[in-house]
Amino acid sequence: MAEIRFTNVGKRYAEGHDALIGVDFTLESGEMAFLTGHSGAGKSTLLKLIMLMERPSRGQVWVGDQELNVLPRHQIAWHRRRIGVVFQNHQLLFDRSVFDNVALPLQIAGYDPQDAARRVRAALDKVGLLMREKQNPITLSSGEQQRVGIARAIVHKPKLLLADEPTGNLDPQLSEDVMRLFEQFNRIGTTVLIASHDLSLINRMQRRTLVLRGGRLVSGG
Numbered sequence: 001m002a003e004i005r006f007t008n009v010g011k012r013y014a015e016g017h018d019a020l021i022g023v024d025f026t027l028e029s030g031e032m033a034f035l036t037g038h039s040g041a042g043k044s045t046l047l048k049l050i051m052l053m054e055r056p057s058r059g060q061v062w063v064g065d066q067e068l069n070v071l072p073r074h075q076i077a078w079h080r081r082r083i084g085v086v087f088q089n090h091q092l093l094f095d096r097s098v099f100d101n102v103a104l105p106l107q108i109a110g111y112d113p114q115d116a117a118r119r120v121r122a123a124l125d126k127v128g129l130l131m132r133e134k135q136n137p138i139t140l141s142s143g144e145q146q147r148v149g150i151a152r153a154i155v156h157k158p159k160l161l162l163a164d165e166p167t168g169n170l171d172p173q174l175s176e177d178v179m180r181l182f183e184q185f186n187r188i189g190t191t192v193l194i195a196s197h198d199l200s201l202i203n204r205m206q207r208r209t210l211v212l213r214g215g216r217l218v219s220g221g
């Protein structure tokens with residue numbers, strides 16, 4: 001089954017700039033793939049269409065068996081909850097503990113606090129940071145902070161994990177560690193799509209790679 005399907009997707013921003021042109025591809029459920037291309041090629045835009053942070057100007061985006069143009073407005077929050085997102089700057093909140101950062105998506109979704117606590121600890125355990133749960137994330141290294149961001153992205157067990165330049169601020173060893181984590185989640189069935197312009201890292205991972213150039217998918221589709 002397809003987890004993500006783009007059919008002839010175009011995105012033109014209000015200023016008239018074409019960020020994506022005629023993009024067609026399918027990512028199968030359980031696949032792990034990279035999305036690459038120079039800065040401005042359209043990587044973030046493509047991810048934003050999947051998360052419904054932007055709407056396509058033409059064509060269709062499917063996630064699972066849902067075509068997003070016809071997703072009812074009241075189901076948008078539910079749609080986003082099926083997706084975990086990892087950002088380059090991890091967007092952690094420095095006014096609360098590691099535990100509370102990871103718990104945030106579950107609180108928003110209205111989980112029972114005890115069930116939430118169990119899931120938060122399981123997520124922190126998976127990224128090797130259980131012993132840091134009470135600390136403020138500002139006291140952690142950048143690699144550890146990124147792992148907290150990953151724990152937060154997977155704490156609600158999303159079917160789909162998206163990452164936008166998740167290793168942008170990390171040295172090569174830490175970048176590789178983060179990739180091994182993504183592989184680990186992929187092995188248990190999560191579909192993973194990672195936007196990155198780190199070609200040496202992508203080459204080492206030996207996965208399908210979608211290449212955008214000036215908004216067009218020129219390879220891997």
Ligand code: ADP
Nearest residue numbers: 013015017019038039040041042043044045046
């Ligand atoms: P990438 O993630 O590959 O760097 P983006 O998807 O961020 O590429 O950007 C693709 C193109 O769309 C760029 O030319 C960028 O300037 C433009 N763009 C991105 N977001 C917006 C926006 N909100 N409004 C107008 N233009 C945008």
Ligand code: ADP
Nearest residue numbers: 013015017039040041042043044045088164165
């Ligand atoms: P990144 O690609 O690093 O994730 P963004 O998607 O925020 O970063 O922005 C990528 C490019 O899109 C940048 O060149 C930025 O100037 C441009 N951009 C982002 N938002 C807008 C906007 N609202 N209007 C015009 N250009 C934008």
